[in-house]
Amino acid sequence: MQETSPELIRTFAALSDPVRMATIAKLAEGPAAVGELAMPFPLSPAGFSKHLQVLQAAGLVAKELDGRRHICSLQTEPLRAAFDWLSFYEKFWSSSLDRLEGFLEHGPADKTTRK
DSSP: OOOOOHHHHHHHHHTTSHHHHHHHHHHTTOOEEHHHHHTTSOOOHHHHHHHHHHHHHTTSEEEEEETTEEEEEEOOHHHHHHHHHHHHTHHHHHHHHHHHHHHHHHOOSOOOOOO
16 A cells, blocks of 8 residues: 555645635646636635645645735645656556456457346
C-alpha cells in the first residue's frame, strides 16, 4: 500500500471543492488578483477568502501583495505529489480499461447460455 502523507491528504481535500478546482484551473493560466479569481463565483469576499485559505494551507497557492492588490500564483509541488500518488494506481485503471476494450470487441469471455 502506498503511503499517504498529511500534505497529500490536504491537497486532495483542497481539490475536492468545485470553487477551489476552478481557482486552480484559472491559476494554471498564470498569476491573478484575488478579485479576478473570485469574480465568477456567487460568493462574498469572505466566502471566497476561505477557499483561498484552504488552497494556501495545502500549499497549492501563494499570495503576495502588489501595492493594494493581492496576487495569487499556483504552486505546483503539491500537484506533482498528487500526480505521483495517482500514477501508482494507473496500472489498475489500465488493466480495467483493457478488459473493457476486450469485452466490447469480443463479448464476454464466458459465452455459455444461462437459463
